[in-house]
Amino acid sequence: MHADVLTRWLPEAIRACYLIAALLFILGLKRMSSPRTARGGVVWAGVGMLLAVLATLLLPGMHHLGLIVLGIAVAGGLAWWSGKRVAMTDMPQMVALYNGMGGGAAAAIGVFELVGAARVAAMGGVDAMAPAALVLAVLGVLIGAVSFSGSLIAFAKLQGWMDRRFVFPGQQVFNVLILLLAVVLGGVLIFAPPAMAVIAGFLLAALAFGLLMTLPIGGADMPVVISLYNALTGLAVAFEGFVLQNEAMIIAGTVVGAAGTLLTQLMAKAMNRSLGNVLFGSFGAAAGEAQAIDGAQKEIEAPDAAVMMAYAERVVIVPGYGMAVAQAQHKIWEFAHQLIERGVKVRFAIHPVAGRMPGHMNVLLAEAGVPYDLIVDMEDVNPEFPNTDVVLVIGANDVVNPVAKTDPASPIYGMPVLDVVAAKQAIVIKRGRGKGFAGIENALFYADNTRMLFGDGQAMAAQLVSELKSLDA
Incomplete structure (x- = not known):
């Protein structure tokens, strides 16, 4: 009797936890908008995420709980250790890196679902994934992979591991062709039975576009880039939440995506650039020969x-x-x-x-x-x-x-x-x-x-x- 009651009410309790977590996410984000309350906002959002994770572990049919808990413990320990040690000057690099990991995780979820559908199709199965779920999985992989590889380039530039800008003739045309290749391969996955080779090509094209889109961006525009990839990561997580039918992922991803989009627009406005220029422009490229500066620097003690x-x-x-x-x-x-x-x-x-x-x-x-x-x-x-x-x-x-x-x-x-x-x-x-x-x-x-x-x-x-x-x- 008790087992029946638990089985009956557990899903509802999990959804209630997700609702509370979503409320904490939103209230936390609201509090982050002011320096006076930002610290409390981070705590509120963190409690919401902890509640969502614990509720997810209780989902019926969850497998490999030991490995999941081990992974959370190891990753959480590394994050705590690195967060305590990182200097404030290196915080932008950490934000870019962690944001990229979020996008990469969303892309990995989508790839896993697509591979499962491909295996079912290879064995002659049908209805491996609902059409809507298939579309969202493809979009999640595309956006998450772009955020992942682009964030890694942003990290490398901020860390000083590579040149601030990298350009070559015809770069924008080449970038568009890579994006079109990714879109075409994504369309093939949607309208034809998924195949492993197509999935691999699609993922590689998406990763390549993220790299190529970020390489020409000058270092002075990195705040815009970080905000943009933050928005893309949130969007990818929301899409994969729909694929997994996980309310916490949908809500968290939507909140992050919306906040990141607004922040990107504010940053672009501060740089006097359109969002289209943020996405496809060669940031920091001069229009011609700069004017000479007259005079000399005058020192003071x-x-x-x-x-x-x-x-x-x-x-x-x-x-x-x-x-x-x-x-x-x-x-x-x-x-x-x-x-x-x-x-x-x-x-x-x-x-x-x-x-x-x-x-x-x-x-x-x-x-x-x-x-x-x-x-x-x-x-x-x-x-x-x-x-x-x-x-x-x-x-x-x-x-x-x-x-x-x-x-x-x-x-x-x-x-x-x-x-x-x-x-x-x-x-x-x-x-x-x-x-x-x-x-x-x-x-x-x-x-x-x-x-x-x-x-x-x-x-x-x-x-x-x-x-x-x-x-x-």
């Missing part, structure tokens, strides 16, 4: 820089990836706090694509304890630069480069940038005279109102703190 800001009325600090590399966010906040105590109005200006992924700088500043009300977005701070006495740029490069507005031949032309050049004075902390991630010279560094404070970001920030204290001694 830390004591003079500290005095300039100590007696300023308004100071804006612009952080970039270099600050993350130097781990200077804590010293920069200490310096800013000292300025505030002296009566200086200090704000932190964040470009939407500063760093290597969306929100990278916000996380760093939050880690250092910078109050949220001191952090302003590009649209809000740009009109204030003409009335700003000093702008301190630490580690930012391409997002403050004025050629984005003045040089049509520049790779970043048309990208909205922080108008630091319009400020009364600008001080740039930079390790050396190298170029930014886009690989171009920054006209701001040669401007008449800009002074360069060369040195390691954390060391220079510490020296500014020391010099400021000496003024009050």
Whole structure:
């Protein structure tokens, strides 16, 4: 009697768990939209995922539970270990890698289902998969494989293992042909009995398209790419959820896909690029020969820089990836706090694509304890630069480069940038005279109102703190 009751109510209990998990996913995502509640949002979503996984393990007919639990334990342990050890500067690479793994897992599920259908067809069976499930399996493999291979290229570029851009004549035409090949082979799988050779060719074509689509993308556009592949992974997971008739996968994939799509649109807007250009454009390709930059970089010493800001009325600090590399966010906040105590109005200006992924700088500043009300977005701070006495740029490069507005031949032309050049004075902390991630010279560094404070970001920030204290001694 008890076994009958359990068999009868267990599926309903599992669906209820999926519903609760979906609610936690949505509420968690909502809380992630604000830095104040983001940490709690991550916890809520994590609890939802744990509930969904535990409920799935209780599904009737589940096999190899021991292997599944072992796999979860090993993978979870590795993820916990790597997540604890990874530096904040390497977090974009980890996000790209883990996102790719999600897309690859979705593609693997679809391939497994297609192989099963091919085996049934080879033995003369019929109705191996419902037509709708077959279509969704093919779409899941295509999208998941593109996300997987593309994310690996993004990871390699962010990690510095390969060139930032790789182009060759006729590249876009070749890419389209590979995509058409994948679509044609996917159509064959849908309208003809699945065959192993066709499945293999389809998977390889999809993987190749992901690689080829990402190779020409410049490093400065990686935030857009990461957001795009995040959306594709969510979509692939949702499709494979329909194939497996798993509500948790459908809901989680849909939420991730929708959020990733919105974020991609926001990032593309921040880069002043259409979504079509994100998908098929050769990012970072210049339209011609860039304009020459006149003038020379003018150096300043830390004591003079500290005095300039100590007696300023308004100071804006612009952080970039270099600050993350130097781990200077804590010293920069200490310096800013000292300025505030002296009566200086200090704000932190964040470009939407500063760093290597969306929100990278916000996380760093939050880690250092910078109050949220001191952090302003590009649209809000740009009109204030003409009335700003000093702008301190630490580690930012391409997002403050004025050629984005003045040089049509520049790779970043048309990208909205922080108008630091319009400020009364600008001080740039930079390790050396190298170029930014886009690989171009920054006209701001040669401007008449800009002074360069060369040195390691954390060391220079510490020296500014020391010099400021000496003024009050």
